[in-house]
Amino acid sequence: MNHQKRHFVLLHIFLLLASLSIYAQKDYKLWLQYDKITKQAFVAEYSNSINGIISLENTETSKIASRELETGLTGMLGNKINVISKIEGDNKIIIGSKSSLNAEIQNTLNADFEKINEEGFIIKSAALKNKKYIIITGKKDIGVLYGVYTFLRLIQTNKSIQNLNIVDAPKTNIRILNHWDNLDRTVERGYAGFSLWNWQKLPDFIDQRYIDYARANASIGINGTVLTNVNANALILTPQYLEKVEALAAVFRPYGIKVYLTARFSAPIEIGGLKTADPKDIAVANWWKEKVKEIYKRIPDFGGFLVKANSEGQPGPQNYGRDHVDGANMLADAVAPFGGVIMWRAFVYSEHDANDRAKQAFAEFQPYDGKFKDNVIVQVKNGAIDFQPREPFHPLFGAMPKTPLMMEFQITQEYLGFSTHLVFLPKLFQEVLESDTYQKGKGSTVAKVIDGSLNPHKLTGIAGVSNIGNDINWTGHPFAQANWYGFGRLAWNPYLDSEVIADEWLRCTFSNDENFLKPVKKMMIESREAVVNYMTPLGLHHIMDTGHHYGPGPWVSNLSRPEWNPTYYHKADKNGIGFDRSKTGTNATAQYAPEAGNIFDNVETCPEKDLLWFHHVSWDYKLKNGQTLWNGLALKYQEGVNQVQEMQNTWNKTEKYIDSERFKEVQMLLEIQYKEAKWWRDACLLYFQQFSGKELPKGVEKTTQSLDYFQSLKFPFAPGN
């Protein structure tokens, strides 16, 4: 063996060795890697400014804050950074909430404390008796913890920490994950293994994952979690399970995270022994009051209930001739004495309603505006159908000014390739949040509805349907961690730019090397449009296969409920394709404020990305780029495939910047994504071609498979179904 070859073999062996030793670490540690900083200039700056931590208080939350700071700094600076409890020395970080600060420090910060709420924080460089300190404080210890994570992020992302003056607070009150986790640990629409909650071993066994879950959430400002599926099981409300919920609540509490549960509306019958669950029945209302009292006795800071009622077969007030207001307010009365909240979902549609499904939630809920109790917040999905790769914003946003509405985003990729496809969702979330409802004139964005700045509300919130499971890397796809991260960051500040989020996440998770960052950030930002292109371009939606929602199924038309069939949505025929929701069709556009609705309503002004959502247009319709609709559609599908190929090219060049483990994982997953992008393109184009009767335009690859082949594919044990 010559020298060069031997060198290669040794290198090869070393890489494999490295991979053996790091597994289950990098993947597990999310964006809290705290790797040693490689750029010496930064190490010098940070080390000069930080030689210790002064922790002024001793609450559980404060201890977590100082420990995290110690862990993070020790890891990143490569020197043990110690914690003391008295102000002395200099170049130290002082942490503690307002009441723990001495008068001198309090006075310097009074104006800043005015600017923040109970969860906000201040990070400030200060000189005390001519000695330099960095002060991290807040009104409460949880603010300090948020400040600590923000400070650590500065270092993780190689920012300067000179002359710090950061005053920040969350713009929404409820920043919450919705776990669609069942009691048998399956997760509805879960693609990262199974539920974290090991009910059998609770309450006595506290899995370290519960702690690390809380840590990860606190690090991005998430302050609530709904443990159970909206398709609820009443057993969670029995003492046997409440004891377990209590144990989880105790773990999460010092991290500032409140526990919420889903309330099955028929629970009074199923576990209460009552004959009815009628919200106007006094025995029912009392049952809930007693149940709530029992819960708060165990969990004094219990958050409240999330309710899916009279939707997709779930029980609800309509079973008793009552309405959503009756149901929500009855539960609201029960939790009100304890400060609890009812999050009532507006995701409703009925098989008995011949109306356009996209119109039904608005039609049903908008008239309730102002009728809910103070502690009810209505939870609205970002679009009027169901978490598609792209939907126009939900018309309810801005249309219920007297009612707090919270956003429901889906972080788990039910319709976006499960955990196999790389899609950076903050880009999708940002598009929704930036959408202008025009409800109070131009600039009435969805973000302003959500954070209460358009119409002030005591309650504000953003929910994300969790993509977390018991996979070692939490989310199935290494890049799906970015969607959890980005959700939390946007829940804190719905005005953040998704590119900034991608930059932060990549630096914290992988590397600060610009040669890595620049192309990979571009890949992330473009990934969402890629998925739209190869799945549902130009406003197509809900054309996935049945049940599991994996892969294309535009041909499906045999399901019992008409609005479950893809053919209901794309309405392809000889004349064209698309769902006419303009005034010549279902007039769904009229549910928007006129300035928004008119744009959608007119095929000329309707953004092409939403074209087939709002209009049925002919195959020969001319797109803005001069292509016919058929050609343009086919080219969009091809573009999506090309984009995934480009993602692969980008990723293949990153090997030298990151660990081989995650490099290979993403490489394998991108290969699957590429295969499946072609599958979407080929299956959809073969199917639609039957109606258009046209050849594929130049530049679009032809498949060797038949439509029959694609229609024959079955996925009997697809996860999350």
Next chain:
Amino acid sequence: MNHQKRHFVLLHIFLLLASLSIYAQKDYKLWLQYDKITKQAFVAEYSNSINGIISLENTETSKIASRELETGLTGMLGNKINVISKIEGDNKIIIGSKSSLNAEIQNTLNADFEKINEEGFIIKSAALKNKKYIIITGKKDIGVLYGVYTFLRLIQTNKSIQNLNIVDAPKTNIRILNHWDNLDRTVERGYAGFSLWNWQKLPDFIDQRYIDYARANASIGINGTVLTNVNANALILTPQYLEKVEALAAVFRPYGIKVYLTARFSAPIEIGGLKTADPKDIAVANWWKEKVKEIYKRIPDFGGFLVKANSEGQPGPQNYGRDHVDGANMLADAVAPFGGVIMWRAFVYSEHDANDRAKQAFAEFQPYDGKFKDNVIVQVKNGAIDFQPREPFHPLFGAMPKTPLMMEFQITQEYLGFSTHLVFLPKLFQEVLESDTYQKGKGSTVAKVIDGSLNPHKLTGIAGVSNIGNDINWTGHPFAQANWYGFGRLAWNPYLDSEVIADEWLRCTFSNDENFLKPVKKMMIESREAVVNYMTPLGLHHIMDTGHHYGPGPWVSNLSRPEWNPTYYHKADKNGIGFDRSKTGTNATAQYAPEAGNIFDNVETCPEKDLLWFHHVSWDYKLKNGQTLWNGLALKYQEGVNQVQEMQNTWNKTEKYIDSERFKEVQMLLEIQYKEAKWWRDACLLYFQQFSGKELPKGVEKTTQSLDYFQSLKFPFAPGN
């Protein structure tokens, strides 16, 4: 804060910090921790004897061997140990299979090669041209890999490596895990999360866990794995799944592990479109032949099929008026041309057979002796009922001299407290393997039946029903890893002492510190008897709750099949308790060789540990210790509880020897085990007391709960059910 207190706080914080940084590492790494050796004398000895690795060949398996040696030595010695490919220098380890060795080395080892089979290995200190080497070799590269793991274990357990002369080979051919994993990733009787096999992402995504699973198995000599549940789904045999199986087989191959599948007997109907699955039907036999050909085309070293037929509702040859021999031989013909094996389970009993369930498998299978084809091996559970905390050995062992029988142990703790109770199962396995069948006179142990030394067979084997799932620590309970480890070691050598296994495992997994080892080893060794005592002392069996099998249910008597009811097994009444299987009863004792059967048959000679298995005795029956049966039974239950308390005391003293993570995990789990041991004691004694009508003897704690309370407990989502 005074100095001492501050010191304590710092220490406390440091411990928590350490715990944060190691999580998902220690737990994940099983017995392959490769921690730096702490005793300087050993570091010196090893470092002086090892300054490099010479790897003589370049097969995939050899590369794994050299990489593992490099990883392990580098970790344990704290210095990078490099790999070269040419014999030079001295104090190096030479690895390579026989054909890669030069003539000089081959000649020195010729006598040793005579002693080993194709999977065996030689580890030998040798001088070549006055230079010192340690040679690790075997006839095949897989032997080298086994040798490497054995050598690493010497160092892991702080053994001397001077004058090495180890010649070893496995005593059984098939050392195999049975995964009862379903295609939806639930695991029947699985308590460590869900299936490792992520079918959705296969074949294109190779989870690192697949590799580490193979590694762990190879390190203990396991050479086969049945991927799917014995309650089988025919879909695994379709191309869609076989493609995925092929990918797993490719990962496992270089680790010496063959893939096997469960064959659903009705597959020709379900996926083959045939009208029958009659094994005598030519179309059926041909279907299987074609199917097998298809499998071997993908997986040339496919191991074969494991079949559960006509048992607990599974389809089988009896559905067509045929018998087990017809079914097994038909499949055997299909796999024979490719060297495949049929493992046919003898776990059968029928609701239509009024006979003692314990007698049915023997009654049905023993007459088939000598009728199976050469490549069929009959898989027999260790006892005649079903994986109870204690069963007398299965009477089929030794009773079918013309038929190879393989052992089926259950590693997963279906009846032994799931993954919540610490039970060291090699102690149970050893008890079974050492049992004397007397079939060819005294000394005809079960081990000799299994390894073919009593009656020689081409095929020999031991199967273990896996306790592995996707929990980060693989097995749910840190100590359940020892059961996987111990199973592998006993499959390799069924004569190993369980105490030796415990010692090895503890050293490799936790620490070589004698202060830790001695008490914890004792705890492990005694743990099995503890579980017998608090669950089913004195030969009681099958008195657990229905379905999930968690916790006591001696009162259950309402199940449709009589032999599913605990009352069928304990037969407690005013007169006494126990199942009379002696000649005055069902005469099950006659299924054993007379020398063994007579011992069991006579209540005076029957070991008290098996008393109530074979005899119905009065509550006043005098035990050998002079106690009445009632008092003795109650005291045994109490003893079990006391033993768990003792385990807790032992464990609580180990904190300073190991990482805080695993220390706390085990501490929490032992607390649950203690609670549940009391639950078993109290529920069983309250129930049996109804019949005995006697007070609890002195020394047995009284519960404050009622029998009604225990009978009311329900576990609706118990795992593995």
